[in-house]
Amino acid sequence: MTSSETTPGPPAGSPLGVAMIGYAFMGKAHSNAWRNVxxxxxxxxxxxKVLVGRDAAAVADAAAKYGWAESATDWRAVIARDDIHIVDICAPGWMHAEIAVAALAAGKHVLVEKPLANTLAEAEAMAAAARTARGAGVQSMIGFNYRRVPALALARELIAEGRLGTVRHVRAAYLQDWLVDPDSPMTWRLNKDTAGSGALGDIASHAIDQVLFLLGDQVTEVSGRLHTFTPHRPGAAGLEEVTVDDAAWATLTLTSGAIASVEVSRVATGQKNSLKLEIYGDKGSILFDLEALNELGFLDATVPVREQGFRRILVNEPEHPYLEAWWPQGHTLGWEHTFTHEIRDFLTAIRNGTQPSPSFEDGLSVQRILAAVEESAAAKSSVIQLTPSAPTTQTAVEGA
Incomplete structure (x- = not known):
């Protein structure tokens, strides 16, 4: 923003104008949230206000379906409009940095899908742009939507309250099977130039963010391994080289002394979208599986041994995070609600003039860990040292 510009936003009493860039899988999910929040x-x-995409006919059709007033193909022209105050970036990762930096410079609040960028250099540039824009009242947030699963928000509360005592060990596994078939065709997600990485950036970013989010901790050491099980897939030019990983493994040492193991795969036969988290402390433990996202397993190790055992908490009570807005207890929520909660938190932060969470700096922290996994994998089992960054301001429990 220039010195002559004022705090971003519409005239008093006028609504915020939203533009979204990208209309495929994530664009559909975000549109559903914008329609319902x-x-x-x-x-x-x-x-x-406007949905942006490269194919004029396809984006016009998507805009009509998803509730957008109009469509466009030139994102630069859209972010220059005075009636646009928020830019939601659902485009592929290789476009994130250019769009986000330009939108922030134009004084627009920015929400961007994870991972923050395709490269560490791009992520650093985005975080720097966000810091500069924040000084002028322009907010930014990265969309790690699983922070908005009520059960995981509750898990964070329990950990912060000390119910697990000292956390010693975390296991995070995010497993899918959509690339099991070696004849599955090439897509932009299998090309490093467009995707940045494979399972590592796509789903390990979620798993790593959950470790940091749940524990309120940071990573100091990383070791990792990457593997591509199907190195070539059918494409427009015949068999094309797959230049990203199908699966990734990492061991993370945290500032607190806890150790986290992370395993992700897009070739885990029979696993559709399974994010499993296990957190083990000296006073209790927590279990979670995204395929049963309304439930949390909790063990209280402070009671007598003869009474111990994991109990199932159905996270559907009005006292649970975000649940006060939804249905009577027992009426479960779904994956799509996480995006509604995400948009709610983003809009609330804009109204309050506060930094939404997770910030671009939080996204950068995850990006540094992803880069360290790649570096360790290339060096074959080398341990990569990281310097923890200063945490950004964050409310203790979103949606509480």
């Missing part, structure tokens, strides 16, 4: 939560008034 004001029906359940008290958020600032906004309008779904």
């Amino acid at each position: 004001a029906s359940f939560f008290d958020v600032p008034a906004f309008e779904q």
Whole structure:
């Protein structure tokens, strides 16, 4: 923003104008959240102004389906518009840095899908742009939507309250099977130039962010391994080289002394979208599986041994994070609700003039860990040292 510009936003009493860039899988999920958030939560008034994509006919069709007032193909022209105050970036990772930096410089609040960028250098540039923009009242956030699963928000509360005591060991496994078939065709997600990495950036970013989020901790050491099980897949030019990983493994040492193991795969036969988390402390333990996302397993090790055992908490009570806005207890929520919660938190932060969480700096922390996994894998079992960054301001429990 130039010195002559004021704090971003519409004229008093006017709604915020939202533009979204990208209309495929993530664009559809975000659009559903934008359409529904004001029906359940008290958020600032906004309008779904414009949906942006490269294919004019396809993006126009998507805009009509998803509730956007209009469509466009030139994102630069859209972010220059005075009636656009928020830019939601759902485009592929290789476009994140250019769009986000330009939108922040134009004084627009920015929400961007994870991972923050395709490279560490791009992520650093985005975090720097976010810091500069924040000084002018422009907010930014990265979309790690699993922070908004009520059961995981509750798990974070329990850990912060000391219910697990000293956390010693974390296991995080995010497993999918959509690339099991070696004849599955090439896509942009299998090309390093467009995707940055494979399972590492796509789903290990979620698993690593959960370790940091749940424990409120940071990583000091990383060792990792990457593997591509199917090195070539059918594409437009015949058999094309797959230049990203199918699976990744990492061991993380945290500032607290806890150790976390992370395993991710897109070739785990029979696993559709299974993010499993196990957190073990000296006073208790927590279990979670995304395929049963309304449930949390909790063991209290402070009671007599004869009474110990994991109990199932159905996270559907009004007292649980985000649940006050939804259905009567026992009426479960789904994966799509995490994006509604994400938009709610983003809009609330904009209204309050506070830094939303997770910040671009939080996304950069994850990006540094991903880069260290790649470096360790290339060096074959080398341990990479990281310097923990200063944490950004964050409310103790979103949605509480």
